[in-house]
Amino acid sequence: MLTLYAIPVSLYCAKLRITLRAKGLQWQEIPPPGGYGSADYKTVVPSGNLPALRDGDLLLADSEAIAEYLNDIHPNPPMLPATPAARARMRERGRFHDTRLEPAVRALFGSISSPDPALSAAQSAKITAHLAQLAQMGLDDLPFGLGDCGFAITFAWIEALTSVLGLAIDWPHAVQGYRRRINAEPAVAAELGAYRPILAAWLQAAR
Structure with a gap:
């Protein structure tokens, strides 16, 4: 299952959750260890950015990069036009x-x-x-x-x-x-x- 590092009120985390919902995907959401911007979290996600997504061995931080990745590996329904x-x-x-x-x-x-x-x-x-x-x-x-x-x-x-x-x-x-x-x-x-x-x-x- 996809793991999403997020905090509930984050605008960009909410933005990514819309993509996850639109794709019909299942995910588990956990807070950043030690809190947003903490040294503990940066041992997991070096940039310290939220949201971040773990999919198996892949770790991505940045809502746009994550959304495009999800659209590539789960192409239906498509969330980028055809041309x-x-x-x-x-x-x-x-x-x-x-x-x-x-x-x-x-x-x-x-x-x-x-x-x-x-x-x-x-x-x-x-x-x-x-x-x-x-x-x-x-x-x-x-x-x-x-x-x-x-x-x-x-x-x-x-x-x-x-x-x-x-x-x-x-x-x-x-x-x-x-x-x-x-x-x-x-x-x-x-x-x-x-x-x-x-x-x-x-x-x-x-x-």
Whole structure:
């Protein structure tokens, strides 16, 4: 059985669990020995990154690398499109999440216990700008795939942080439709059902 090193609230661990669910795979989930970033965990996973996956003798850390590996060895249902151009666009979508939208949201995590109105305003503008960019990327012409999994969780974070930090986010109509579509995917719905209470509890404790 696959072994996943993860912590429940981690956005990237939740992102990978969507892939695992979509593939219909079974896995056991364990916390990093000694805690995230600990020396003990780095004896197992040298980078210290989460999530990490062990499959027999193979150990992988990095959600994108793991997801592509799972898609290669468990090709059905496929989570990358059939043509090179469409696969590239799906990967582009996923990279946009990981390098643009998610970092703009993550920049707010440190202010949850002591809200900074100036930071909230600045990041609201950045998040809104990235959502506007996403709306122009053609969200309706590819089937659900690897590049969509992170957005489902990050959208939930944006929604939760809006109420906690008073964010002012403009959600483009195209992104609202995209969010409804991916949230209706069974794997996404199952993960969000488990994840939202964990996120709410973590935010309450962080405050």
